[in-house]
Amino acid sequence: SGYPAVAGYDLVTGWGSPDGSSLINALAGTVSPTFTLSTGVCCVTVKQGSSGLGWITVNRMNGFTGRVSLSASGLPGGVTVTFNPASVWGTSTLTFTASSSAYVETVPVTITGVDSSKETATIWLTITK
Secondary structure (H helix, E strand, O other), X not given: OOOOOOOOEOOOOOOEOOOHHHHHHHHHOOOOOEEEEEEOOOEEEEEOXXXXXXXXXXXXXXXXXXXXXXXXXXXXXXXXXXXXXXXXXXXXXXXXXXXXXXXXXXXXXXXXXXXXXXXXXXXXXXXXX
C-alpha cells in the first residue's frame, strides 16, 4: 500500500526532480538549420541596351552549412539576369541585362533561394530609355 517511488517528478506532490532539458526542448521545439536572403540594394536601374548590378546574400541560421541555388522571376520582357555564383553560401552578384527593346517599367523581381528550404527576397528593377 502507499505511493510507489518511481524516477521522475510528480506534479501533484512536487516530489522528485524534473527533467529540465526535456522540458526546455518540449517548450522550445526543434530548431532546423535554415537560411534567409537579404539584398545588397533595394533597387537597380538599367538603361535599355545596358546592364546593372545587384547583390543577394545568404544568411546562415541555426548551423546551416549548405549551398543555396538562386533564381529570379518577374523580369520584364527583354531583361535577363545572371548570378555569379548561381549556387552560393555567401554573397552572389546579380547582373541585370536589358536589351535595347526591353520594356520601360519598374517591377519587383523576386529572387528565390532553394536548398532544403525555400526563401525569397525582392529587388525593384527599373528599366529606362
